[in-house]
Amino acid sequence: MSSPLYRGLSDMSKVRVHISTSLDGYVAGPNESMEEPLGVGGEALHDWTVVLKAWRELQGMEGGEENVSDALVREETANVGAEIMGRGKFGPPTRGPWGDDPWRGWWGDDPPFHKPVFVLTHHDREPLILSDTTFTFVTDGIHAALERAWEAAGDRDVFIGGGAETINQYLAAGLVDELELHVVPMLLGGGRRLFDGVGPDLKLELLRTVAAPGVTHLKYRVRGLAHR
Amino acid sequence: MSSPLYRGLSDMSKVRVHISTSLDGYVAGPNESMEEPLGVGGEALHDWTVVLKAWRELQGMEGGEENVSDALVREETANVGAEIMGRGKFGPPTRGPWGDDPWRGWWGDDPPFHKPVFVLTHHDREPLILSDTTFTFVTDGIHAALERAWEAAGDRDVFIGGGAETINQYLAAGLVDELELHVVPMLLGGGRRLFDGVGPDLKLELLRTVAAPGVTHLKYRVRGLAHR
Structure with a gap:
């Protein structure tokens, strides 16, 4: 268990990250805007995802491909009981509070x-309920958010949904148990980098490599921080 | 053929790159020195290599492991007729010419x-002959070096041996045909980055994924620059 201080009763649940990245390490391209929230070229990181049956089901859509990535995405989402995301993934900047x-x-x-x-x-802000998703706004930091997410998830896992800064904060704090990268064979040349500010204290162990159409899935166990 | 201008008679030979990289995209760690030419932590990028029988043979040493990485390294080196490297890979900085x-x-x-x-x-500088390796010093740029390497390699491939800046220059110029990354499950947090300055015009196609002890091998065909 990489984060004993924050586990308590839910020792069996994991904190998980899975995210698409370009081969040059960006999870979003440069120059994000209302029109291109993932930056220039960033949307193509998800080309392999949006064709999948599993992804389309989450959007309430029919059809889609059932390849090895489809099975993998189903596995990733099956046991997740709560998600933590940054303000930018929730929505674009607004003028004020x-x-x-x-x-x-x-x-x-x-x-x-x-x-x-x-x-x-x-x-x-008060919680926002939209259909079967409740957004709860947390102002007292990543540890507080994780405690609330664990409480909500029960025995299930907590997923850190991005963006890069949010994931990097949780990685740097040694709070992530599993990390799966979906490596897309493209370069973005700029944007938001996974692992910025994380550094060599984080120890990783390869669990699994899966080659699939348009993407390679690399799954790692995060072994906590070296100095713990 | 991604670089018709420079091919001429050796259409069948390829320009190839294979290099070990950390999961955060560094091929050397920070603070390079005489004692740590690959920077702090950088030598560990090659832990998977130095145990191999194929690698030990190149150093004139006996023994070593014969796993899937060993076969892969043999394949990589088998058809290489010449190597191009940067000044830093040849040797550390000297006081003057x-x-x-x-x-x-x-x-x-x-x-x-x-x-x-x-x-x-x-x-x-005059060529330097050490045993069966001849170092030829090229002062008129990457294209000139590639023409000379092709001439020396004949029908065999040319290997761009590093460091990062040299590889990035050849990638950015659209002169590389195949790129194999040896992705090591570690973070370096700083150092020399592969792909710096290369950018989204470079198009890649995944050829092969190989999981091996301590490393994942990802091989790509480089499809030349998008604007060509």
Whole structure:
């Protein structure tokens, strides 16, 4: 267990990260905007995902491919009881604090999460319920968010959903148990980097390599920080 | 053929790169020195290599492991007729131009290359012959070095041996045909990055994924620059 201080009763649940990355290490491209929230070229990181039956089901859509990536995505999402995300993944910047015109995020009236989501933010706000997803806004940091997510997840796992800064904070704090990278054979040349500020104290062990159409899945156990 | 201008008679030979990289994209760690030419932590990128029988043979040593990585390294080196390397891979910085005390590089009297090596440098110098390796010093740039390496390699392949800056220059110029990354499950947190300055115009196609002890081998065909 890499994070005994924060485990308590839920020793069997894991903190998990899985994210698509370019071969040059970016999980979003440069120059993010309202039109291109994943930056220039960043959306192509997910080309392998959006064709899958498993992904389409989460969006309430029919059809889709059932290849090895489909099985892997199902496995990844099966045991997740709660998600933590950064403010930028929830929605684009607004002019000020929540208030007269509370922003409902990127995700529309039926978000694809279908579970409790905890959003790291600096602005306090009442929870936002959209269909079967509840967004809870947490202003007191990554440890507090993880405690609340664990409580919500019960025996199930907690997924750190991004973006890069949020994942990097949890990695740097030694709070992640499993990391799966979906390595896409493309370069972005700029943008948001996974592992920025994480450094060599984090120890990894390869669990699994899966080659699939348009992507290679590399799964690691994160063995906690070397100095622990 | 990604580089028709420079092919001429040797259409069947390839320009190849294979290099060990940390999961955070560094091929050497921070703070390189005479004692740690690969930077702090960088030598561990090659832990999977130095135990192999194929690697030990190149150093004139007996024994070693014959696992899947061993077969892969043999395949990588089998058809290489010449190598191009940067000045830093040949040897550490010296006080001035070649002259009274010509530096013989990092590699001792019996270098492990066993083939013609072309060293990119700013200082002209006579070729240096050490056992069955000839180092030729090229001062007129990467294209000139590649033409000379092709000439020396005949029908065999040319290997771009590093460091990062040299590889990145050849990638950015669209002169590489195949790229194999040996992804080591460790973070370096700083150092020399593969792909710096290369960018999204370079198109890649996954050829092969091989999981092996302590490393994952990802091989790509480089499809040339998108704007060509």
